[in-house]
Amino acid sequence: SQTIHQWPATLVQPVGSPLSLECTVEGTSNPNLYWYRQAAGRGLQLLFYSVGIGQISSEVPQNLSASRPQDRQFILSSKKLLLSDSGFYLCAWSTLPGQGLATNEKLFFGSGTQLSVL
Amino acid sequence: SQQGEEDPQALSIQEGENATMNCSYKTSINNLQWYRQNSGRGLVHLILIRSNEREKHSGRLRVTLDTSKKSSSLLITASRAADTASYFCAADHKGGYQKVTFGTGTKLQVIP
Numbered sequence: 577s578q579t580i581h582q583w584p585a586t587l588v589q590p591v592g593s594p595l596s597l598e599c600t601v602e603g604t605s606n607p608n609l610y611w612y613r614q615a616a617g618r619g620l621q622l623l624f625y626s627v628g629i630g631q632i633s634s635e636v637p638q639n640l641s642a643s644r645p646q647d648r649q650f651i652l653s654s655k656k657l658l659l660s661d662s663g664f665y666l667c668a669w670s671t672l673p674g675q676g677l678a679t680n681e682k683l684f685f686g687s688g689t690q691l692s693v694l
Numbered sequence: 695s696q697q698g699e700e701d702p703q704a705l706s707i708q709e710g711e712n713a714t715m716n717c718s719y720k721t722s723i724n725n726l727q728w729y730r731q732n733s734g735r736g737l738v739h740l741i742l743i744r745s746n747e748r749e750k751h752s753g754r755l756r757v758t759l760d761t762s763k764k765s766s767s768l769l770i771t772a773s774r775a776a777d778t779a780s781y782f783c784a785a786d787h788k789g790g791y792q793k794v795t796f797g798t799g800t801k802l803q804v805i806p
Contacts, residue, residue, distance in 0.1 A: 608792050619700075619782065619798035620737075627792050635793070666736055670794070679724040680786045680794050685736030 578603035582667045582686030589693055595640075595654040597689050599667030602648065607669040608680060609650040611642055614664040614688075626650060657693045665689045698797040700783060706803040713770045715800040717783030718763075726759055726766045727784040731799075737782065741768075745788075775806040 582599045589595060601607050608627050612620040622635045624642035632642050639658060643651045650667060667686040672679065698719035707713055719726070725744045729737040743750045743759045743766065750757050756769040770777055783797040 610794065612796070617801075620796040622793060622795050625793050633791075633793065664734070668737075680792065681725060681742050682727070682739045683729075683737070683784070683794060685738070687736050688734070690734070 578669075578684065580667065580669055580684055580686045582689060584689060585687065586690045587692070589657050589691065591659055591693055592656050595652070595657050595661070595691070597652040597665055597667075597691075599650045599652075599686055600648055601650075601669045604648070604669070604671055606647060607671050609644060610668040610670075610683065611650065611652050612666045612668065614666060616663075620666065624652070659693050662691055662693045665691055698783060698785060698795070700781075700797040700800050702800060703798070704801045704803070706805065707773055709773060709775055709804055709806050711773055713773050713777070713802055713804070715768045715781050715802070717766045717768070717797045719766075719783070719785045719795075719797070720764065721785070722788040723761075724786040724788050726757075727786065727794075728755075728757060728766075728768050729782045729784060729796075731780045731782065733779075740781075770802075773802075773804045775804050778802060778804045 579602045610625045611623040614620050625633050626644045640654050666688045668683040670680040670683045700717045727742045728740045731737045741752045741755050741757050743757050754771045759766045780799045780801045782799045784794050786794050
């Protein structure tokens, strides 16, 4: 069965420090991968998505970046964290239903990383 | 903004009552999905409705879609205390972009 691993669960980092959050998926191949950020009590903001290795689409200009070095690995990074980077970061994956349909019908989410930048 | 809007932002009802949440989106979509999030956790997929469908049922869930108004609603019937959570709609955007964006969410509290 498919599973998604996201770690760490909680992270406290000082302003100006680097960041690396990793997400890996098991049990599926060529998934679409997503990074979202959720501010406290708010909706999900799409940060990055990827449809294949090395293919990254950025939705919001900011000091974060994403990479997909392997098919089932998605990494969120920052060289220097800002206070405004605090939030709940969620990784998700989906696969296309096939039959030529380019639609995402179900996203599977990791358990999230609560990042506090102090 | 990439996000759709949901209303109400918060809803408090008694157990056994029905809960209705609404969602509006901005672009053409392939489908509209609804998710549930318990506090501090990841989201769980509840139900999907495709752009050529108007209504869908799954257990106590009923979702409607009006593409002319770019809006959707989720109805939870006979609510239970365990339904307490935040609910989000998500739009799968048309155009081959493969991106999925979420609404702002409705926080539902069901009082036993």
